[in-house]
Amino acid sequence: MSSNRVPWPQLRRSLVAILRGIQPEEAEAVVSELMEAGFEAIEIPLNSPDAFRSIETAVRIASGHHWVGAGTVLSVENVDRLADAGGRLLVSPNVDAAVLGRAGAHGMVTMPGVFTPTEAFQALAAGAxxxxxxxxxxxxxxGVSAIRAVLPKDCEVGVVGGxxxxxxxxxxKIGVRSFGLGSSLYKPxxxxxxxxxxxxxxxxxxDRIFGLG
Structure with a gap:
């Protein structure tokens, strides 16, 4: 496993708000509402309009326990741009060892997309x-439960997409507590x-399902 691996943070609610398509001028109001509601992780996909400007806005209003970053990060260059914007969270739809390695070097938390056991183990080896x-x-x-059975017991698993x-x-019921919410939470x-x-x-x-008071 990569020596640059940054552990998944101990979030009270492991909920990631995915704001695909958000406009920079609405970022402050939307992100503020989400943080006040109790979301601690904000993902702004890079195929959103002027995404880095929205990320900078979200970072500016975030407190220390919030994790703000980018989704759909596909290149090392964009990892560096995300670091310059102050992002601490990197989400990708794929497993790219160079992207994950650079993100780890910047001290970012990473969550790459996987669908098979092979991809899952490649991601872990790359430092996810x-x-x-x-x-x-x-x-x-x-399906997730079947793959989880062969993964390390301490591996944090999130579910995203639909x-x-x-x-x-x-x-x-299968031990997942991390969720990425996209269109069910936000649409342009x-x-x-x-x-x-x-x-x-x-x-x-x-809170009801996971027994949070």
């Missing part, structure tokens, strides 16, 4: 902090108030 099973709605709890708060309970054009309502609902259900 956690694994993102994607698209999780295709694998389902049964996942909403309605899936918390089913995945919790939604108001901050609409996003807050969805965030509150997700946090409320997460």
């Amino acid at each position: 902090s956690a694994l993102k099973f994607f698209p999780a709605n295709v694998l389902g709890p049964t 996942v909403s708060e309605k899936d918390f309970e089913a995945f919790s 054009g939604m108001t901050p108030q609409e996003i807050r309502a969805r965030a509150d609902a997700a946090v409320l259900l997460y």
